[in-house]
Amino acid sequence: MFGLDKKDSTLLLIVAVLTMFAPFILNPFPEGSALAQFNAGYPDLMQRFVIFGIFAIGFNILFGLTGYLSFGHAAFLGVGSYAAVWMFKLLSMNVIPAIFLAIVVSGLFALLIGFISLRRSGIYFSILTLAFAQMMFALAYSVLTPITNGETGLQLTLNDPRVLGQSATADGSIPVTSLFGMEMRQTFQLDMGAWLFQFNVGYYFSAVIMLIAFFIAIRIFRSPFGMMLRAVKSNQQRVNYTGLNARPYTLAAFVISGMYAGLAGGLLASMDPLAGAERMQWTASGEVVLMTILGGAGTLIGPVLGAGFIKYFENIFSKINDNVLHEWFAFLPDGLENFVVFVMHPFIGKGWNLTLGILFMLVVIFLPGGLVEGGQRIAKLFRKGKAKDSAKPTTKPAE
Amino acid sequence: MSKTNMTRRGVLKTGAVAGAGVALPTIFTASSAAAYMNEPTGGSVTLGFNVPQTGPYADEGADELRAYELAVEHLNGGGDGGMMNTFSSKALKGNGILGKKVEYVSGDTQTKSDAARASAKSMIEKDGAIMITGGSSSGVAIAVQGLCQEAGVIFMAGLTHSNDTTGKDKKANGFRHFFNAYMSGAALAPVLAARYGKDRKAYHLTADYTWGWTQEESIKAATEALGWTTVNTVKTPLSQTDFSSYITPVLQTDADVLILNHYGGNMVNSLTNAVQFGLREKQVNGKNFEIVVPLFSRLMARGAGENIKGILGSTNWHWSLQDEGSKAFVKSFGTKYGFPPSQAAHTVYCQTLLYADAAERAGTFNPCGIGEALEGFEFDGLGNGKTLYRADDHQCFKDVLVVKGKENPTSEFDILEVVEVTPVEQVTYAPDHPMFAGGNLGTCNPG
Numbered sequence: 001m002f003g004l005d006k007k008d009s010t011l012l013l014i015v016a017v018l019t020m021f022a023p024f025i026l027n028p029f030p031e032g033s034a035l036a037q038f039n040a041g042y043p044d045l046m047q048r049f050v051i052f053g054i055f056a057i058g059f060n061i062l063f064g065l066t067g068y069l070s071f072g073h074a075a076f077l078g079v080g081s082y083a084a085v086w087m088f089k090l091l092s093m094n095v096i097p098a099i100f101l102a103i104v105v106s107g108l109f110a111l112l113i114g115f116i117s118l119r120r121s122g123i124y125f126s127i128l129t130l131a132f133a134q135m136m137f138a139l140a141y142s143v144l145t146p147i148t149n150g151e152t153g154l155q156l157t158l159n160d161p162r163v164l165g166q167s168a169t170a171d172g173s174i175p176v177t178s179l180f181g182m183e184m185r186q187t188f189q190l191d192m193g194a195w196l197f198q199f200n201v202g203y204y205f206s207a208v209i210m211l212i213a214f215f216i217a218i219r220i221f222r223s224p225f226g227m228m229l230r231a232v233k234s235n236q237q238r239v240n241y242t243g244l245n246a247r248p249y250t251l252a253a254f255v256i257s258g259m260y261a262g263l264a265g266g267l268l269a270s271m272d273p274l275a276g277a278e279r280m281q282w283t284a285s286g287e288v289v290l291m292t293i294l295g296g297a298g299t300l301i302g303p304v305l306g307a308g309f310i311k312y313f314e315n316i317f318s319k320i321n322d323n324v325l326h327e328w329f330a331f332l333p334d335g336l337e338n339f340v341v342f343v344m345h346p347f348i349g350k351g352w353n354l355t356l357g358i359l360f361m362l363v364v365i366f367l368p369g370g371l372v373e374g375g376q377r378i379a380k381l382f383r384k385g386k387a388k389d390s391a392k393p394t395t396k397p398a399e
Numbered sequence: 400m401s402k403t404n405m406t407r408r409g410v411l412k413t414g415a416v417a418g419a420g421v422a423l424p425t426i427f428t429a430s431s432a433a434a435y436m437n438e439p440t441g442g443s444v445t446l447g448f449n450v451p452q453t454g455p456y457a458d459e460g461a462d463e464l465r466a467y468e469l470a471v472e473h474l475n476g477g478g479d480g481g482m483m484n485t486f487s488s489k490a491l492k493g494n495g496i497l498g499k500k501v502e503y504v505s506g507d508t509q510t511k512s513d514a515a516r517a518s519a520k521s522m523i524e525k526d527g528a529i530m531i532t533g534g535s536s537s538g539v540a541i542a543v544q545g546l547c548q549e550a551g552v553i554f555m556a557g558l559t560h561s562n563d564t565t566g567k568d569k570k571a572n573g574f575r576h577f578f579n580a581y582m583s584g585a586a587l588a589p590v591l592a593a594r595y596g597k598d599r600k601a602y603h604l605t606a607d608y609t610w611g612w613t614q615e616e617s618i619k620a621a622t623e624a625l626g627w628t629t630v631n632t633v634k635t636p637l638s639q640t641d642f643s644s645y646i647t648p649v650l651q652t653d654a655d656v657l658i659l660n661h662y663g664g665n666m667v668n669s670l671t672n673a674v675q676f677g678l679r680e681k682q683v684n685g686k687n688f689e690i691v692v693p694l695f696s697r698l699m700a701r702g703a704g705e706n707i708k709g710i711l712g713s714t715n716w717h718w719s720l721q722d723e724g725s726k727a728f729v730k731s732f733g734t735k736y737g738f739p740p741s742q743a744a745h746t747v748y749c750q751t752l753l754y755a756d757a758a759e760r761a762g763t764f765n766p767c768g769i770g771e772a773l774e775g776f777e778f779d780g781l782g783n784g785k786t787l788y789r790a791d792d793h794q795c796f797k798d799v800l801v802v803k804g805k806e807n808p809t810s811e812f813d814i815l816e817v818v819e820v821t822p823v824e825q826v827t828y829a830p831d832h833p834m835f836a837g838g839n840l841g842t843c844n845p846g
Contacts, residue, residue, distance in 0.1 A: 142636060173842060276513050319518070
């Protein structure tokens with residue numbers, strides 16, 4: 001299918017099915033039940049899953065294939081967001097030009113930063129990219145305030161020109177982002193008994209783009225170009241000795257992954273028209289590294305899983321407070337209830353970072369290949385069991 | 400054994416038909432049934448408390464969350480009722496809001512606009528919150544206010560002191576009880592002139608973000624109007640922790656007052672540095688060198704310790720106030736948590752009560768109805784004396800406290816003393832004042 005072999009087609013299909021049915025899959029618990037806290041099937045978080053999935057897929061093209069660890073990728077995400085919001089302010093609320101500009105501008109930035117940073121490799125490259133990202137963060141935060149609106153973040157106002165659109169809607173509010181009239185925030189709700197499923201236009205738009213991005217990533221992974229990048233990763237010196245100049249290849253990979261980040265930034269701004277400088281901070285750059293490693297660097301699906309995992313923790317665990325815990329453990333005797341809540345308190349709410357950190361350590365120590373390796377191990381167990389099952393009938397004596 | 404004829408196709412068909420049957424009655428009505436965003440249909444109503452639980456303002460956030468929990472308890476008829484008993488409007492009966500039990504969800508803003516918006520969005524989309532409140536930074540408050548306007552829910556701003564929140568970034572769905580930078584300047588300047596004289600030369604260090612800018616602008620304008628001159632204004636990054644390199648240049652100038660437009664951790668560090676450099680013992684132009692911190696809070700005064708003694712600033716509210724409302728609030732907060740509340744706790748408690756009261760008076764949770772009930776609403780008994788929620792910009796107008804670091808504190812909470820209560824007339828400004836110009840409320844959005 002689309003020039004993919006059978007295995008990759010299956011993978012793409014699985015991802016497609018998962019993203020299309022995400023509103024169901026992520027909302028397994030009925031409304032109002034105690035476990036509804038763990039439902040993740042609401043538009044904002046689903047959008048974040050796929051958008052940060054795109055970000056991580058792009059990062060993986062650089063890190064997973066060439067082994068170049070960029071510590072400043074969030075800069076491109078931020079640049080993409082700013083470009084997109086400016087497009088909303090100046091041109092129109094249609095997301096297509098905004099995303100297009102986001103990709104182009106972040107690609108240009110990636111070209112410049114990559115051209116300079118790729119003169120070094122290893123830790124020096126990481127530090128250079130980190131330095132550039134921090135520089136851009138500082139610029140966005142204060143020096144370039146007229147363009148970025150500093151710490152408050154760039155927002156839409158009623159006075160924006162919006163040449164091809166309207167400055168304000170008839171009822172005096174700021175128009176919303178849309179795709180040729182289809183509003184991104186529009187949500188179709190489906191009540192099914194105790195369950196409530198939300199189908200959001202913005203989510204499906206992002207999901208389709210993520211599938212395209214995923215498909216392109218597969219093609220890059222399987223192409224001769226991808227092979228060259230792997231050669232750079234396994235031994236760059238040897239590549240050089242064979243008379244090949246590796247830099248154009250690495251630069252191309254850097255720019256492609258920068259454009260992926262810009263696309264993610266543009267999408268973020270399309271879902272929620274605001275661009276803040278924190279998006280470019282080093283913690284945001286570190287986050288995408290975590291996502292990729294957590295999911296499995298160098299694998300196709302890993303970064304997407306990692307992105308989902310981290311965003312889930314950030315958004316779901318941080319919202320569990322002591323009150324919720326008391327509700328869960330209300331069946332226990334009072335003293336014991338308070339004790340359990342006391343023990344769990346540091347790991348929830350404001351302690352979500354702690355829980356995530358512990359899980360990250362566990363994954364890195366016991367599953368060096370990330371979540372993908374975990375999945376493979378489970379699959380192996382399953383296959384073993386299956387093999388036994390299929391072996392059984394043959395050993396069974398005939399009656 | 401009986402045999403049921405279950406084929407894969409058969410099960411799928413039955414499932415699909417049954418699913419469609421269940422979905423059919425609501426499939427067409429679901430999106431159109433609600434009159435406004437997140438209309439509460441059951442026996443309870445959900446409020447969203449969006450406060451910083453991590454990051455530089457985590458202390459304020461924690462105190463805000465305590466006050467919110469207290470407010471919810473009081474609204475549901477628990478505790479001693481706190482300021483509900485002293486509040487001039489008697490619409491609240493202690494049976495929730497409009498007879499619905501008040502429930503809440505909390506989230507972490509991380510003092511970042513992005514995270515704050517994500518958290519607020521999940522409260523609106525997932526938990527069905529009808530109102531979002533909180534924030535300990537103006538940048539975050541403005542970002543979340545914008546989001547609430549788009550989403551069609553009410554935003555009751557927490558601790559946000561920038562002029563822009565109800566100035567150029569004001570929104571029809573957003574309301575602020577806290578005072579602002581202009582009011583700080585207007586209240587503080589006369590006291591400064593009376594104590595330090597009218598021919599002073601001021602040097603400003605300013606946190607480089609929306610609040611710092613408007614704070615600097617306000618205090619500069621207010622002091623210059625009284626005859627002071629401004630030697631220099633220097634912006635410092637919000638993430639700065641060591642201000643030595645910013646203090647040294649002050650010594651080279653002939654400035655005799657240092658104004659620190661800093662808040663939270665920034666202020667603690669810059670004040671400590673300034674004291675370490677001996678600025679307070681310094682004599683310039685034959686006058687004592689003075690330091691001023693325009694926005695004070697008890698939590699950061701505690702962080703600054705000894706250095707805060709004798710330093711002037713302004714604050715929205717202080718627990719030592721002796722009116723009935725303040726006493727009732729301090730008592731019920733103290734009973735529950737064992738220490739007095741901060742100004743952040745006070746303002747968010749008031750905001751929650753004001754929202755609940757507006758809903759009661761409007762008879763609906765519709766943001767437009769609540770907006771109407773709050774606009775031009777005059778009330779008393781919430782600790783600040785007579786207060787007006789002005790309709791033009793959704794800003795509360797009330798007396799402002801000028802405070803001073805206490806020379807002889809009796810406890811770790813008794814750090815500030817009230818020097819003067821500036822009457823509301825002195826801090827009132829026209830809605831089209833240049834420092835607040837450029838914004839537009841727009842129209843209320845019910846989602």
